[in-house]
Amino acid sequence: MDQTMERAGNFLPRxxxxxxxxxxxxxxxxxxxxxxxxxxxxxxxxYYRLERMRELRPMKVVALTSAxxxxxxxxxxxxxxxxxxxxxxxxxxxxxxxxxxxxxxAATLGVRNKTGLAELLSGEVEVRDVVRRFNSTRLALIAxxxxxxxxxxxxxxxxxxxxxxxxxxxxxxxxVDLPPTLPFADAAILGHQVDGLLLVIRANVTPGKxxxxxxxxxxxxxxxxxxLNGAEVHASPYLKxxxxxR
Ligand SMILES: Nc1ncnc2c1ncn2[C@@H]1O[C@H](COP(=O)(O)OP(=O)(O)O)[C@@H](O)[C@H]1O
Ligand SMILES: [Mg+2]
Numbered sequence: 001m002d003q004t005m006e007r008a009g010n011f012l013p014r015x016x017x018x019x020x021x022x023x024x025x026x027x028x029x030x031x032x033x034x035x036x037x038x039x040x041x042x043x044x045x046x047y048y049r050l051e052r053m054r055e056l057r058p059m060k061v062v063a064l065t066s067a068x069x070x071x072x073x074x075x076x077x078x079x080x081x082x083x084x085x086x087x088x089x090x091x092x093x094x095x096x097x098x099x100x101x102x103x104x105x106a107a108t109l110g111v112r113n114k115t116g117l118a119e120l121l122s123g124e125v126e127v128r129d130v131v132r133r134f135n136s137t138r139l140a141l142i143a144x145x146x147x148x149x150x151x152x153x154x155x156x157x158x159x160x161x162x163x164x165x166x167x168x169x170x171x172x173x174x175x176v177d178l179p180p181t182l183p184f185a186d187a188a189i190l191g192h193q194v195d196g197l198l199l200v201i202r203a204n205v206t207p208g209k210x211x212x213x214x215x216x217x218x219x220x221x222x223x224x225x226x227x228l229n230g231a232e233v234h235a236s237p238y239l240k241x242x243x244x245x246r
Contacts, residue, residue, distance in 0.1 A: 024110025028075050031082040032137075043079040046227060047087060050080075050196070053224060059195040060168050062224070063098075063176035065187040067214035071202040072229035074104035077177040084173055085139035091172040094131070095141045098190065099179045100151040103144020109134055116145030120163065121154045127166060140171070151179070155186045164193055181214040191221030198224055203231040 027033050030040040053059060064077045074097075081095035097105035098117060106113035111132065119125045120142070130142050148154050167174050176194060181187040191197045197218065201211055215223065 026075075026078075026108045026110070029078050029082060029108060031079045031086065035086070040079070040083075043076075043083045044087065047080060047083040050224075053196070057195075060172070061164060061174045061176060061194040062196045062198065063178050063187075063190060063194040064198045064200055064227075065178040065181045065191070065214075065218070066200040066202070067180060067182050067206055067210045068202075069102065069180045069183070071180070071200050071206060072227075073099070073180070073200050074108055074177055076198075076200050076227055076229055077175050078105060078108050081139055081141075081175040082137070084175070085137050088172075089138050091138075092170070093139055094167055094171040094174045095139060096167070096174060096176045097142065097144040098155065098176050098186075100144050100154065101147050101179060103147070103177075105141060105177055106143035109141065111141070111143065113143045113145065116143035117163075118145030118148045118151075118154065120145070121157060121159045122148060123159070127163070127170075152184055152186055155179075156189050160190070161193060181217050182210070188217050188219075188221065191218050191223075195222060196224040197221050199226045200229050201226050203228050205230070 025032060030037050031043050034040055050059070050062065062080075064073050064080070066073050077095060077097075081093055084091070085093045095105060096117060097103040100118050103113060103116065106116070111134070115125055116130050120127060120130050130145070131140050132142075133140050154160070164174075176190070178187045178190055181199075199211070199214060199218070211226070
């Protein structure tokens with residue numbers, strides 16, 4: 001593993017053949033499938049808000065979590081990373097699926113999930129074996145891989161720390177799709193190893209109390225803010241007015 005990390009600075013992501021079919025991309029990856037849509041615009045806004053925060057302090061590794069499963073961490077992570085890659089083609093952007101139990105990044109982007117972070121953290125493969133470039137974009141990604149027997153142990157291991165250190169050197173921006181906060185200790189532990197944390201909240205589904213519990217769980221981690229996922233577009237009066245004016 002040490003050797004793996006020594007070489008990790010020299011990332012040459014390979015193109016994944018499995019990603020050649022654009023139809024395999026989930027249509028919810030609107031930053032790619034419908035870049036002119038209002039939804040895609042929201043992800044770009046989120047990205048530019050992060051950019052403004054970066055003017056105040058450098059933030060390379062930004063992770064996303066949510067109180068419960070199914071709130072939209074993966075859809076948000078993928079769209080945010082894609083928005084980043086499209087906005088700054090000269091930057092090296094990496095998306096990492098760290099939800100080892102229910103990794104969804106590969107399926108969302110229509111690529112294979114054979115090897116990924118799980119295999120890397122178990123020492124079976126090297127970083128360069130698992131980093132893939134997504135289609136023709138500048139976006140590099142690491143899938144979750146095959147769920148290990150003890151995901152919490154793997155994520156809390158020194159190897160994960162080393163991995164984050166290595167990707168900090170090899171990339172300009174890293175987005176990490178974390179496990180949900182309340183069922184497991186992982187997000188709270190990893191939340192302390194990243195530069196910023198976003199809490200995804202499923203609009204009209206997650207109770208406020210649950211969100212509060214998640215925030216308490218993450219105490220001390222650099223929580224940047226919340227992302228309200230699945231809100232109705234007409235809930236944004238700014239957008240509605242803008243559409244009317246055209
Ligand atoms: N904004 C959205 N609009 C419509 N469907 C969504 C949205 N966000 C997530 N979903 C759907 O909800 C489900 C859970 O989302 P996902 O991103 O996989 O959640 P998580 O990674 O937090 O478990 C998926 O089927 C996904 O496609
Ligand atoms: Mg997910």
